Structure formats: C-alpha cells, structure tokens
Amino acid sequence: MVPRPRRRRVLSVASECAPLVKTGGLADVVGALPAALEPSGWHTRVLVPAYPQVSEILAGTRMRRVWSTGDLFGGPATVRRGVLDCAPGAGSSGLDLMVLDAPHLFDRPGGPYTVDGHDHPDNHVRFAALSWVGAQLAIGGTGDRWRPDLVHVHDWQAGLVPSYLRYAAMAGAVVPPTVMTVHNIAFQGVFGLDQLDRLKLPTWDFHMDALEYHGLVSTLKAGMVHATRVTTVSPSYAEELATPEFGFGLEGVAAARLARGEMTGILNGIDTTVWNPATDPAVTPYSAADQRGKDADRAALLEEFGLPDTGGPLAVVVSRLTHQKGMDLLCAAAPGFTAAGGMLAVLGSGDPDLERRLTDLAARYPSSVGVRTGYDEALSHRMYAGGDLVVVPSRFEPCGLTQLYGQRYGAVPVVAATGGLRDTVTDATPEALAAGTATGFSFGDVRLGGTVDAGGLGFALGRAVDLYADRGAWVRLRTSAMTTPVDWGTSAARYVALFDGLVGAGAP
Ligand code: ADP
Ligand code: GLC
Numbered sequence: 241m242v243p244r245p246r247r248r249r250v251l252s253v254a255s256e257c258a259p260l261v262k263t264g265g266l267a268d269v270v271g272a273l274p275a276a277l278e279p280s281g282w283h284t285r286v287l288v289p290a291y292p293q294v295s296e297i298l299a300g301t302r303m304r305r306v307w308s309t310g311d312l313f314g315g316p317a318t319v320r321r322g323v324l325d326c327a328p329g330a331g332s333s334g335l336d337l338m339v340l341d342a343p344h345l346f347d348r349p350g351g352p353y354t355v356d357g358h359d360h361p362d363n364h365v366r367f368a369a370l371s372w373v374g375a376q377l378a379i380g381g382t383g384d385r386w387r388p389d390l391v392h393v394h395d396w397q398a399g400l401v402p403s404y405l406r407y408a409a410m411a412g413a414v415v416p417p418t419v420m421t422v423h424n425i426a427f428q429g430v431f432g433l434d435q436l437d438r439l440k441l442p443t444w445d446f447h448m449d450a451l452e453y454h455g456l457v458s459t460l461k462a463g464m465v466h467a468t469r470v471t472t473v474s475p476s477y478a479e480e481l482a483t484p485e486f487g488f489g490l491e492g493v494a495a496a497r498l499a500r501g502e503m504t505g506i507l508n509g510i511d512t513t514v515w516n517p518a519t520d521p522a523v524t525p526y527s528a529a530d531q532r533g534k535d536a537d538r539a540a541l542l543e544e545f546g547l548p549d550t551g552g553p554l555a556v557v558v559s560r561l562t563h564q565k566g567m568d569l570l571c572a573a574a575p576g577f578t579a580a581g582g583m584l585a586v587l588g589s590g591d592p593d594l595e596r597r598l599t600d601l602a603a604r605y606p607s608s609v610g611v612r613t614g615y616d617e618a619l620s621h622r623m624y625a626g627g628d629l630v631v632v633p634s635r636f637e638p639c640g641l642t643q644l645y646g647q648r649y650g651a652v653p654v655v656a657a658t659g660g661l662r663d664t665v666t667d668a669t670p671e672a673l674a675a676g677t678a679t680g681f682s683f684g685d686v687r688l689g690g691t692v693d694a695g696g697l698g699f700a701l702g703r704a705v706d707l708y709a710d711r712g713a714w715v716r717l718r719t720s721a722m723t724t725p726v727d728w729g730t731s732a733a734r735y736v737a738l739f740d741g742l743v744g745a746g747a748p
Contacts, residue, residue, distance in 0.1 A: 260337075285321070285388070297324075321337065372439075393420050397429065400459050425487060454489070474664075477505055534650055542554060553704055555654070560590045564635055570584075570586075587611075
C-alpha cells in the first residue's frame with residue numbers, strides 16, 4: 241500500500257479573516273482559502289489579532305493557550321488556538337485559528353485600522369507585533385510542537401514576517417519558505433526609521449534593497465523583497481504592478497520579481513457555499529436553473545430602498561467608498577443612467593466626502609437612487625440577490641470580489657477593465673453574446689487605449705439598459721454570468737502547485 245503523504249501545514253498571517261473580522265475582500269480570501277486548500281493536503285492555521293469583535297465571536301469556542309510572549313512591544317500577550325466550528329465557508333473541518341491576544345495593541349474601540357475615521361497611531365507597532373509572533377510560531381520559538389511547512393502572509397500588516405524569518409535564519413534557525421500575497425499595493429505600511437529598534441528590526445537592513453522606502457520603512461516592500469515568492473490576486477494586476485501607473489512606487493520591486501519568475505497573479509475565488517443564492521438564508525432562493533426567486537429579491541430590495549419600479553435595471557453597488565473604487569465616476573454617471581430608466585442602490589462606507597456626494601445624489605433623485613452608508617453583511621447579500629447589475633467602476637482593482645458575487649447571484653457586472661475586473665468579466669460584445677460567453681459589461685481598458693472615466697461608465701450603463709429591454713437576451717446573459725465558474729477550484733490548485741514547489745526550498 242502506498243503510504244499517504246503527511247498533511248502539509250501552512251500558517252496564514254493576516255489582519256482580517258471572515259467571518260471573524262472583515263473590512264473588505266482580504267477577509268473573504270483569508271477565510272475561504274483554508275477550505276479550498278484542505279482537499280489537496282494543505283492544512284491551514286490562520287493567525288489573526290484578537291480585536292474585540294474577534295474575542296466576542298470566539299467567546300463560546302474552546303481556545304487553548306499556546307504561548308505567553310512576555311513583553312510584546314509594550315505589554316504582555318498570549319497566543320491561543322482553537323477551531324471555529326461550522327464557520328460559514330470553513331468546510332467540515334472548521335477554521336483552525338491562532339489568535340494574538342495583546343490587549344495593549346488590539347483591545348480597543350474602533351475598527352481594525354481606524355478609530356473615528358483616523359488611523360490608530362501605533363498601527364506599525366500593532367502589525368509588526370502580529371508579524372513577529374507569526375515568525376516565532378513558524379520557527380518553533382513558542383515551544384509549541386506545531387510547525388508550519390510554509391508561511392503565507394497577506395498585505396502590509398503581515399509584511400514583516402519574511403524579514404523576521406530572514407533574521408532568524410541568519411541567527412541559525414531553520415525557517416520555512418514564505419509566500420507574500422499583495423492584495424492591494426496602495427497600502428504600504430510606512431513608518432519612520434526611528435522605530436526600527438523598538439520593532440526588533442536591524443538598522444543594517446535599512447537600505448533600498450530591503451526595508452528602506454524613500455527614507456522610511458515600508459512593511460509591504462519588506463515582504464515583497466524578502467518573501468520566497470510573491471503573488472497577487474489576478475494575472476492582470478501582476479503585470480500592472482510592474483508599471484508606474486499602478487505600482488505606487490513599488491513597480492521596480494514588482495518588476496524585478498516578475499522578471500525572475502518569482503511573482504505570479506493567482507485569481508481570487510469566492511466561497512460558493514456561503515455565496516449561494518439557492519441556500520443563502522438572507523434571500524428568497526433561486527438558482528441559474530430556476531431564477532424566479534430573484535424577482536422577489538428585486539422587489540424586496542426596491543422596497544427596502546424606497547424606490548418605485550421603473551421597469552429598468554436596478555444597479556447595486558457594495559463598496560468601500562474611496563477614490564480607488566471610482567465612486568465619484570458613479571456620481572457623475574448616475575443622472576444619465578436614471579434618466580434612461582435605471583435605478584441605483586448603494587451600500588458603502590468610507591471617505592466622508594464621497595458619502596456626502598452619494599447621499600446628496602439620493603436626495604436629488606429620491607425615486608431612483610437609494611443610499612445606505614455603513615457596513616452591513618446581510619444587506620450586501622440582499623443587494624447581490626436583488627440587483628440586475630452590480631457596478632464596479634474602479635480606477636484600479638487587484639482582483640475585486642463584488643463582481644464575482646454579482647455573477648454568482650445574477651447581478652450582471654458593469655466594470656472598469658482593470659486588474660482582476662478585466663480577468664473575470666467578459667464584455668457583452670455582439671460576438672460574445674452570440675457565443676454565450678458574455679458575463680457583463682466592461683469599459684476603459686487601458687490596453688486598448690481607453691481610460692476609466694465617467695463617460696465610459698455612462699456608456700457601459702447605457703448598453704446595459706438597452707440589453708435589459710430585451711428580456712430573452714437579458715436572461716441569457718444573466719444565466720451565463722450565473723454559470724461562469726467563480727469558485728476556488730482552479731486558483732486553489734495554483735496555490736497548491738506553488739506551495740508544493742516551495743516546500744523544501746529552504747530559507748528565504
Ligand atoms: P476591497 O477588498 O478592495 O474592498 P473586494 O471587492 O475585494 O474589494 O471586496 C469587498 C468585500 O467587502 C466584498 O465581500 C463586499 O461585499 C464587502 N463590502 C464592501 N463594502 C461593504 C459594506 N458597506 N457592507 C457590507 N459588505 C461590504
Ligand atoms: C484588496 C483589493 C481587492 C481584492 C481583495 C482580496 O482589498 O482591493 O481587489 O479583491 O484585496 O484579494
């Protein structure tokens with residue numbers, strides 16, 4: 241009998257993980273990947289900070305103390321481990337968690353990164369602490385028997401893990417390989433040189449090929465330089481990162497790793513057990529085969545937003561309200577869209593100026609535009625289910641998940657052709673419609689000489705309004721959107737291939 245290979249272990253270090261704590265797509269990906277990798281023999285433990293909302297959700301879960309750190313950058317901390325059973329999307333084995341309980345860093349009011357609209361002033365300390373603890377777990381510095389074969393770190397908040405591991409390797413420790421996933425290069429974890437000592441970072445590594453970034457320290461850059469491999473969340477974004485337009489100053493680092501074959505784009509998937517209109521408890525159920533329930537969801541959503549039905553398409557937006565997401569373009573294109581019979585329902589939070597512009601829009605067009613500010617997970621499900629369109633006019637988009645949820649729920653995406661949006665939506669050209677491959681509408685493809693602007697968005701929305709009037713064509717488009725694979729299948733296999741290839745690769 242062929243012996244079964246040992247289950248391989250990955251430690252995933254991140255600042256968010258659904259369903260515990262979420263401000264955006266990072267949480268969905270960190271929460272969904274473990275179940276996607278498990279069938280291929282990779283078992284994941286996720287290390288996250290014990291923010292108050294995390295502790296609250298885990299209050300009923302048995303958590304075992306793994307390590308007391310002693311002083312961790314200004315106070316005592318404990319690492320606990322437990323399995324969150326029946327976590328949506330965690331598969332049958334549950335979500336295997338390690339939480340960093342450091343009250344002086346994480347037990348405070350506000351969200352993971354901000355309080356009252358301002359960054360926590362010590363974010364660099366908080367997430368350097370998370371990264372340092374991740375590195376200790378990886379090298380057995382905690383005394384715990386569990387050791388990962390590989391460490392997967394996400395974004396700037398975990399960006400220092402590969403650096404700490406590099407210093408540990410130089411001191412003689414055996415360290416596992418690391419994969420750093422860049423979910424968004426715009427957030428770089430920048431702080432002053434005077435903090436190096438406090439954060440256990442050596443001044444000798446403060447130079448342009450390591451920690452240094454324009455005279456400051458960048459944890460994102462550190463990770464991109466020191467990780468064994470770098471990934472980002474779509475193939476198009478991987479290429480874009482190597483350009484000044486999208487690289488946010490780190491294009492040189494990205495280009496170098498890309499050229500050496502050490503950086504790839506692996507598209508995000510979505511957890512199709514959580515995001516399934518046939519079983520979603522938040523909605524009237526429907527499926528690609530029987531879409532009738534969607535009419536009830538649409539009617540309910542219109543009522544919830546107080547919008548009378550014009551008979552035109554109901555477009556939804558579920559988004560952080562930031563410049564990245566092109567919400568100003570939406571404000572500019574909305575009057576034309578509503579004049580053509582469209583209706584718009586927006587759920588979002590973020591930039592106060594954009595919030596105000598959107599609420600002003602709703603006040604000006606009360607019978608065709610509705611806006612809810614704030615964060616509401618259940619409402620987001622009702623919006624994808626009730627929407628005919630989901631609009632994502634991002635200036636850049638590493639992957640984007642809302643267009644994937646939209647496809648799964650038959651809210652046909654209208655997207656800017658950038659990053660992952662470009663890779664996941666097939667524009668409804670006459671040819672693609674005829675071939676049955678169209679899944680949405682896209683505009684502004686820079687590679688074709690386009691720009692992401694309000695005119696392009698307005699034109700794409702106009703095309704959607706026109707096609708919506710042809711019921712048969714619309715249902716065909718919606719069905720092909722709903723049946724397009726958006727699960728983790730192919731992408732999980734790509735992570736597995738990457739991880740398998742690195743095991744045994746040694747120190748970063
Ligand atoms: P990003 O991570 O850049 O914000 P993504 O499209 O990858 O963009 O992921 C956004 C995630 O956050 C999706 O799951 C979306 O449904 C969710 N989301 C964004 N804003 C809100 C909100 N105000 N309320 C509920 N969910 C939201
Ligand atoms: C980031 C990106 C988004 C991506 C998400 C998950 O927040 O902005 O495009 O989908 O991470 O990878």
